Amino acid sequence: FIKVTKNAVKFFSSLLAATGLAKLINEVQRANNELYFLEKNLGMSAKTIKAWQGAAAASGGTAEGMTASLKGLSRSMNDFVIMGDTSMLPYFNALGVSMVDSYGKVRNLDDVMLDLSDSLSRMDRKQAYSIGAAMGLDEGTLNTLLQGRDAMQEMLDIQNSMYHSSEKELEASRELSKQQAILSAHWESLKTMIANALIPILLKLTKVVNEWM
Numbered sequence: 001f002i003k004v005t006k007n008a009v010k011f012f013s014s015l016l017a018a019t020g021l022a023k024l025i026n027e028v029q030r031a032n033n034e035l036y037f038l039e040k041n042l043g044m045s046a047k048t049i050k051a052w053q054g055a056a057a058a059s060g061g062t063a064e065g066m067t068a069s070l071k072g073l074s075r076s077m078n079d080f081v082i083m084g085d086t087s088m089l090p091y092f093n094a095l096g097v098s099m100v101d102s103y104g105k106v107r108n109l110d111d112v113m114l115d116l117s118d119s120l121s122r123m124d125r126k127q128a129y130s131i132g133a134a135m136g137l138d139e140g141t142l143n144t145l146l147q148g149r150d151a152m153q154e155m156l157d158i159q160n161s162m163y164h165s166s167e168k169e170l171e172a173s174r175e176l177s178k179q180q181a182i183l184s185a186h187w188e189s190l191k192t193m194i195a196n197a198l199i200p201i202l203l204k205l206t207k208v209v210n211e212w213m
Contacts, residue, residue, distance in 0.1 A: 028165075028173070029173045031165075032173035032174075033173055033174060035049060036170045036171075036173065036174050038067065038070075039170070041071075042070055042071070042074050042109055043074070043108070044070075044108075044109055044110060046164065046167070046170060048110050048160075049067075049070070050159065050164050051156045051159035051160050052066050052070065052110075052113065052156070052159075053066050054155075054158075054162070055152065055155040055156055056140055056141055056144045058155055058159075059140070059143055059147065059155070060143060060144075061139070061140020061141055061143060065139075065140040065141050066140070066141050066144070068138060069137045069138055069141040070113075072136040073109065073112065073135070073136075074109055076088040076099075076135075077099040077106045077109075078106055080099050081104070081105070081106050088135065091134060091135050095115075095116060095120065095123075095131065097115040097116055097119055113145070113152075114149050116132075116145055117145040117146075117149050117152045118148065118149040120132060120145050120146055121145070121148035121149070122148075125146070128142075128146060129142060129146075132145065132146075
């Protein structure tokens with residue numbers, strides 16, 4: 001049974017590798033897993049996050065830089081509401097952008113980003129760059145926002161019109177990762193069990209050889 005299972009796994013693994021599907025699946029699975037957690041941690045939909053990442057890439061920035069900027073802004077706004085950390089408040093005030101809504105809750109990050117884009121694009125370029133950099137925005141993200149709300153909204157609309165992983169597909173990627181981890185643990189457990197069963201036998205054989213020597 002173990003031999004048949006092993007051969008089947010080898011066959012499908014070889015098939016996937018030969019067609020390039022293994023690399024494709026791994027890349028998409030990794031991206032979906034990242035989006036799955038970003039969606040929950042940032043309070044934004046995966047589609048919206050992908051749209052902002054795509055907008056940054058289209059403007060000369062990177063998806064990674066945009067993600068880092070979104071994380072930083074989200075953390076700052078939540079620190080303001082939860083712990084009263086006002087370190088970012090002067091920058092938001094200078095731009096005329098609010099971190100909270102009328103109920104004192106953290107605003108939607110998507111709306112905040114568009115407001116920041118609107119305010120930054122109306123300022124002197126050097127001053128806007130200085131404020132954005134002080135807020136922790138990476139250069140690619142900042143250059144993206146400096147294009148203004150209308151340009152940003154146009155790029156976001158284009159990105160949103162493209163295909164993105166659905167919630168069900170994100171869940172499937174997480175389930176695949178979970179099952180792969182369980183399978184790996186089972187395999188390690190099986191190898192440990194077999195090795196532990198063989199160690200006493202090898203010990204006896206070693207003693208016999210040592211006595212003979």
